[in-house]
Amino acid sequence: MAFLIFLISALRYNVGWDYETYFEWAFNGLNSYMEMSMEPLSKGMLDIALYSGEPQTFFVMSSAVVVGLFSYSYIRCSPLPTLSILGFFCLPLLFLVSLAIVRQSMAAAVVFFALTVLEKRHISALVLLLLAGLLHYSAWIALLFWPFLRWFERPVSTTWYVAAMAIGPMISTILVGIIEPYLLLYSGHLEKDGTSGLQLILLYYLFAFLILYLRHCCATLPTRQLNFFMLGVVMLGTGGVINEVVGRLAYYFLPFAALLLPACIAKIKPHIYVRLLTLSTLGILLIMQIYIAGQNPEKDPYRPYQLYPGWISL
Template sequence: MIIFIFTAFRYNVGWDYQAYYKSIQYGLITNIVSNGEYASIFLVDISRRTGITNLYFFVNAFITIFLFSKTIKEYSKDNWLSLIIFLCFPLFYLNSLSVIRFFTALAITFYGFRYIERRKFIKYLIFVVLASMFHKTALIAIVFYFVYNLNLKISKLVVLLTLLPVLSILFNKAIIRYFPRYMVYTQLTSIQEGTKAIIVLIILAIVLLIFRKKIICGDTVVNGYYNIFFTGLSIYLMFSSQGTMGHRLSLYGTIFSILLISEVLSKLKINRDRFVIKIGIYLLCILMFLYTVYIGSGTYIPYRTIFNIY
């Protein structure tokens, strides 16, 4: 019941709303319907035929919220903490209000983690392919199946991070030559998404590197979170000076921070320390949420804070 209520208040906001609305209502040919993402095209078609434009947004919202909620409930050591981080961190839930079909794809691959854990590649591949029918970028999540069991030591991570700029150049050349339609996502730009929020993820990465052994403690699942998170962060850093490519693709991995943070806190033996840190995280999350909504009040339409009341 809570999911249905939550979804009803979520489905019609964000800076991409007009593009989606016009594609459905007026039959405009945009990348929403021209990229061959068949699940998204199907929902657009159903919305057009029924005359219920917001049906598209509601279905995507329900899929996103349901799959994230279910995965958090099953895998997080602290459900409320993970949920608050998901809702308040600017790159996660608030971002889903705009990049709608992308977050549907992200939710499906996130839910599919259970098949990485169980080492059932075919089932995981089915979920990734299904996700790619909403947004093709989901195909990058196939990599997570193969990094899950790796022993990513600090020295190896440092070498990898050092090589990222070279890999970025090679990747860009391949995009320009073979996939020119996607050049817009890799073009150099001074305006990027998530440039401030990524600092929080980098700080988290430093903590994870320092306390790696204590956090993982031989737990295969936590090691999987760890590897997937760092794969996502590496993708962001690889394209840190370019368009939206890094920000978007990295989310398939960095979203696992909502599970990792709960794991980090669960390793603290003193309850008082855990309580103090948790309160600090809650306060930080609330501040990030209010800041994001306040500076983006024209973007996140339904949200108002006490600073917006006249």
């Protein structure tokens, strides 16, 4: 399943909002502004594609990083790896968004690998978090939580989770007003757009409430994974009500949803019906995302799959 997802991502053609931009960079090189501002590792991958004479090489490499690291992390850390990988493929803001925001998705895959597979190897994980920022600078947000990793091993009451989810959107405007004068370079990203992504915020809030309910009733959830996921939900609610770009900081922690999914349904009976319902729900979520994206009048970012013509000619 992981290899199939990799092929879908690596061999796509003009799929994703930023595909044309990255293809142009990999074909003709970066302009002077991007040459100075782009992260070193991402720039190096584009240079490799440029020198190879095959722009699609960049998407093959980026897909190997994203799909490879996420899939390996799920295989190592999930009690039901196949379900976790399917969850990664179907859940909103996970796989499909990686087709659009390529550099940040690579950084998110490295962060997730560091926080899961390397969770007991603190120095190695720290090195990877630093490297993730060289793929996309926003990944260094994870470093803010590094000194408090031990806290993520501690159980948190449902009351505190719900309070954080409720307060986050309420204080986001105040936070922006405080930090915006000190982040002039990013002031454009802090412009408020209250209608951006509210449906996805509500969806993840509902998912979070469902997980908390199952934890209370019957499920035994890994504390560290639950805390990281809830951190992502709170960050999505806090930043997403400003605009979609700020809300993207949550993308580093939302992939824990696909790890929690098997733990949530493991003890719910009858098993066969619960798993069929889960698979059906994941399929519906995937179809809904593709359908909604197809209604965009500017561009359908997930339009029917097309193979890159250069590969056909080979």
